[in-house]
Amino acid sequence: MTEEKAKPVNFIEKIINEDIASGKHSNIVTRFPPEPNGYLHIGHAKSICLNFGLAQQFGGQCNLRFDDTNPEKEEDEYVQSIQDDVRWLGFQWAGEVRYTSDYFDQLHAWAIDLINAGKAYVCDLSPEEAKEYRGNFETPGKNSPFRDRSIEENLALFEKMRAGEFDEGACGLRVKIDMASPNMSMRDPYIYRIKKATHHQTGDKWCIYPSYDFAHGQSDAIEGITHSVCTLEFADHRPLYDWFIENLETPAEPHQYEFGRLNINYTVTSKRKLRALVEGKVVAGWDDPRMPTISGMRRRGYTPTAIRNFCDSLAVAKTDGTVDVAQLEFFIRDDLNQNAPRAMCVINPLKVVISNLPADYEENLTVPFLQDHAELGERDIPFTNEIYIDQDDFKEEYSKKFKKKFCVGKRIRLRHGYVIEADGFEKDAEGNIIQVNASLIENTLGCDPEDGDKPKGVVHWVSTKHAIEAELRMYNRLFLDANPDSGKKDFMECLNPESLIVTKGLIEPALAHAKPETVFQFEREGYYVADRFDHNSDKPVFNLTIGLREDKSLAN
Ligand code: ATP
Ligand code: MG
Numbered sequence: 261m262t263e264e265k266a267k268p269v270n271f272i273e274k275i276i277n278e279d280i281a282s283g284k285h286s287n288i289v290t291r292f293p294p295e296p297n298g299y300l301h302i303g304h305a306k307s308i309c310l311n312f313g314l315a316q317q318f319g320g321q322c323n324l325r326f327d328d329t330n331p332e333k334e335e336d337e338y339v340q341s342i343q344d345d346v347r348w349l350g351f352q353w354a355g356e357v358r359y360t361s362d363y364f365d366q367l368h369a370w371a372i373d374l375i376n377a378g379k380a381y382v383c384d385l386s387p388e389e390a391k392e393y394r395g396n397f398e399t400p401g402k403n404s405p406f407r408d409r410s411i412e413e414n415l416a417l418f419e420k421m422r423a424g425e426f427d428e429g430a431c432g433l434r435v436k437i438d439m440a441s442p443n444m445s446m447r448d449p450y451i452y453r454i455k456k457a458t459h460h461q462t463g464d465k466w467c468i469y470p471s472y473d474f475a476h477g478q479s480d481a482i483e484g485i486t487h488s489v490c491t492l493e494f495a496d497h498r499p500l501y502d503w504f505i506e507n508l509e510t511p512a513e514p515h516q517y518e519f520g521r522l523n524i525n526y527t528v529t530s531k532r533k534l535r536a537l538v539e540g541k542v543v544a545g546w547d548d549p550r551m552p553t554i555s556g557m558r559r560r561g562y563t564p565t566a567i568r569n570f571c572d573s574l575a576v577a578k579t580d581g582t583v584d585v586a587q588l589e590f591f592i593r594d595d596l597n598q599n600a601p602r603a604m605c606v607i608n609p610l611k612v613v614i615s616n617l618p619a620d621y622e623e624n625l626t627v628p629f630l631q632d633h634a635e636l637g638e639r640d641i642p643f644t645n646e647i648y649i650d651q652d653d654f655k656e657e658y659s660k661k662f663k664k665k666f667c668v669g670k671r672i673r674l675r676h677g678y679v680i681e682a683d684g685f686e687k688d689a690e691g692n693i694i695q696v697n698a699s700l701i702e703n704t705l706g707c708d709p710e711d712g713d714k715p716k717g718v719v720h721w722v723s724t725k726h727a728i729e730a731e732l733r734m735y736n737r738l739f740l741d742a743n744p745d746s747g748k749k750d751f752m753e754c755l756n757p758e759s760l761i762v763t764k765g766l767i768e769p770a771l772a773h774a775k776p777e778t779v780f781q782f783e784r785e786g787y788y789v790a791d792r793f794d795h796n797s798d799k800p801v802f803n804l805t806i807g808l809r810e811d812k813s814l815a816n
Contacts, residue, residue, distance in 0.1 A: 270576035272310070272489060272517055276318055285486045288320030292346070292353070293327045293360075293476070293490075296338040296460075298531035299546040299553040300345045302567070302588070306522040309571035311489055312351040323483055324353035328361050329475045331459035339460070341546070345554040350564045360475045361461040363482055367470045368422070370478060370508050371433055371452055375414045379507060380451065381407055382417035384431045393439070394447050401439035401447045421454055424467045428454045433468075437503065445500050449473060477501040481510035488516045492580055520580040525742045527552045527585060528751055542755065543738070547792075549803050550738040550759050560735060561779040561789025561805030566595035585737075592806050596779055596787045601629030601636045604675060604720040605765040605782040605802075607732065609648035611724060612696045614680060617645035622725075625705075627676045639770035643677055646724040648766055650784075653719045654696050656685070664717030671701065671715040675783060679704035679715050720783045727766035730800035732788070734761040765802070772797040779805055 269277070279285045290311040294300060300308075315322035324346060326339060343357060374380035383406045385393060395401035409417070418433055420426060433452035441447055451474035456467050480488045488501075495518045505513050523529060528537075529552055537543050537551070546553050549560035557567060570591040574583065614621075623643045629636040655667045666672040671681045679701040686695040701709045708714050741754035765782075774780070774790040780802075782788050787805040794801040 267572070271578065272314065272487065272519065272576060273317070275517065276314065276487060279486070280318070287486070288315060288318040289323070289354075289484050289486050290315050290320065290489060291323040291325050291358075291480065291483065291485050293325045293479075294342050295327045295330070295333075296335065296342060297330070297333040298338060298535055299341050299551075299555055301529050301531070301534060301554065302524060302527070302552045302557070303522045303529040304345075305349060305554060305567055306571045306574060307489070307491070308346060308349055308351060309568055310519070310576060312346075312353075313572070314487065314489070315354075320486075321354035322351070323355070323358055323485070325358040325360060325479060325483070327472065327476065328359050328459070328461060329470055329472055331455055331457040331469060336460055341555060345558075348558060348564055349554065350568060358479075358483065359461050360470075360479050361459060363475070363479050364462060364466060364470070366482065367475055367478055368468075371418065371470070371474070372415065373508060374435060374451075375411060375418060375433075377507070378411060378436070380433055380435050381409050381414050382421065382431050383407070383434045383448075383450075387429055390450075394444070395439070397444070403439050404434070404448065407436060407448070418452075421452065421468050422466075424456070426454055428456055430454065435503075437500075443496055443499055445473065445497050446503070449500060473497055473500050474504065477504050477514060477516065478508065478510060480514035480516075481505060481512045484512050485514045488514050490516060490518055491521045492518045492578070493521075494518055518578070520575075520577045522574060523580065523582040523745065524552065524585050524588065525582055526737050526739050526744070528739070528745050530745070533745070533751055536752070537738075540752070542752070549733070549735050558777075559789075559792050560803060561596075561777075561787060562592050563595050563599075563779065565599075566591045569595065582743075586810055589806055589810065593787075593808075593810075596781065596805070599630075599633075600779050600781045600787060601633075602783055603629065603639075603768055603771050603780045604641070604722055605730065605732075605767045605771070605785060605788070606648045606650055606720065606722050606727070607763070607765045607785060608651040609727075609766055610651040610654055610693065610696060612647050612649055612654075612680070612698050612721075614645045614647070614698050614700050615683065616699045619645060621645045625676050639768070641676060641768055641770070642723045642726040643674075644723040644725050647674070647721045648724055648727060649674075649696075649719050649721045651693075653717075654682070654685070654693065656693060666696070666717070666719065671709070671713060673704070673715045673718045674721050675718050677705065677721070679709055720785070722766050722768050726769050728769055728772045728800060730765050730767045730771070730802055731794075732763050732765045732802055732804065733791070734763060734804045735759065736761075767800060767802075771802075772800045774800075781808070784808070 292311045312322045383404045393402045432450045434448045437446045439447050452468045501516045547555035570588050624640040628638045655662045655665045658667045668682045673679050680698040682698050684697045688694045738759045739754045740756045744751040744754040776790050776795050779789040786807045788802040791801040
């Protein structure tokens with residue numbers, strides 16, 4: 261199956277192929293396990309595409325499991341947004357949404373099994389003492405004085421913990437592994453802590469909560485996950501993951517595999533930093549179009565296809581890497597160039613009066629939104645004796661440099677319309693050109709002028725009578741520094757003060773009725789999306805998705 265792809269087989273695909281060949285697994289089950297403590301970002305998109313992609317590729321299934329072991333940080337808003345984002349990217353999880361908290365009873369029972377086996381103990385060290393006993397990379401830890409409590413005592417104390425008889429931090433349940441292990445996560449890790457918090461799924465049923473490490477692998481086992489794929493920072497936890505699976509009667513024996521996190525330059529991908537941007541009101545919310553969140557990219561006009569293509573282009577490696585944001589932008593342009601409907605919007609208007617047409621002249625030009633894409637439909641562009649073109653498309657004097665431009669005595673073609681010739685222009689008191697006077701060359705709709713004097717350029721335009729004013733939100737990179745995440749400078753000091761400029765444009769009338777979230781190529785201007793929430797026919801709002809070409813000046 262994988263041989264059909266031009267892409268090389270990544271190391272996880274290779275492992276799965278081997279597991280299928282050896283008969284170890286026949287049905288591949290993966291999962292995407294977000295913690296519901298923020299919105300998903302482009303890094304998560306890589307993990308989603310990988311986990312759901314593997315399931316699709318091998319005809320298996322991928323679960324969506326909320327890793328909700330921390331009751332304090334989690335909110336329903338995130339549970340909802342995460343599901344929306346995964347679906348919007350084009351994936352559907354197997355069955356119902358799952359929660360680690362669904363397994364709290366089983367996890368609790370397994371903790372008791374470990375106590376009964378003499379492998380877990382209630383430790384009364386204060387958090388500060390426990391830290392001191394733990395040692396560090398150079399120094400081995402010391403055994404806790406509570407390590408040798410009897411099974412009966414541990415069972416009784418753990419039950420008291422569960423019943424809420426102790427304060428937070430008074431004690432916790434730890435597994436007995438090895439305080440001298442060079443791997444810090446094996447130094448008698450805590451598997452249950454007291455937290456007197458209401459949980460968004462289980463309410464007040466529990467006041468003790470399992471650690472991520474104790475919950476994750478066991479949840480994988482319960483769900484029959486065959487390949488538990490996570491990011492590299494968990495590599496040190498793998499021996500612990502395996503220890504639990506070995507020491508508990510789990511229904512399956514899942515395996516953890518780690519791959520490199522996605523980092524992108526000019527971007528931060530950490531929920532903590534993204535939250536700081538939201539809470540500091542640097543951006544308008546998690547879905548601000550400048551955010552690298554999935555909902556931000558969606559509002560910016562990035563398409564699920566483009567994001568998936570980008571993620572699929574990334575190496576699945578065993579090292580972390582930083583990808584150039586231009587690579588993401590390449591895939592955005594690539595998709596939009598092929599699929600975005602075209603339309604016209606004049607941003608810096610210059611009036612052109614066509615003197616050989618009557619003042620009440622009106623003609624509807626019916627043209628497709630995109631050549632060879634009949635499914636995108638067509639629209640009427642009203643043409644009248646007064647139109648706007650872009651200021652930059654008319655030059656007072658002819659020069660070779662501007663040979664495609666419009667100037668007195670020269671001709672230009674109006675996109676989808678006629679050829680016109682400039683006869684003269686008018687200036688205001690400051691010397692700015694405020695109007696061009698022109699003549700229409702007859703019989704030039706869809707064909708060249710009969711006298712053989714062909715125009716060199718084509719310009720976009722709108723009828724002055726029919727043009728509708730739209731708000732244009734011009735988004736640019738949020739950070740000026742290529743590496744805002746480096747830690748050398750506070751990332752808040754790397755912000756681009758011009759990441760949003762709000763301006764106006766004059767759009768052709770059909771655009772007022774654009775469905776929110778439709779991305780257009782405004783011809784010769786860039787890709788713009790009708791804002792998901794604010795755009796309507798009374799007040800059109802478009803966001804700049806991306807320019808037509810890579811702006812090399814940004815890649816410093
Ligand atoms: P953050 O650092 O943004 O808070 P996280 O790792 O804490 O991210 P989780 O909600 O725990 O966020 O992540 C869910 C899944 O997405 C995990 O399997 C995690 O490894 C993966 N993931 C998170 N960030 C990235 C990234 N930058 N690249 C690839 N995968 C990621
Ligand atoms: Mg996390």
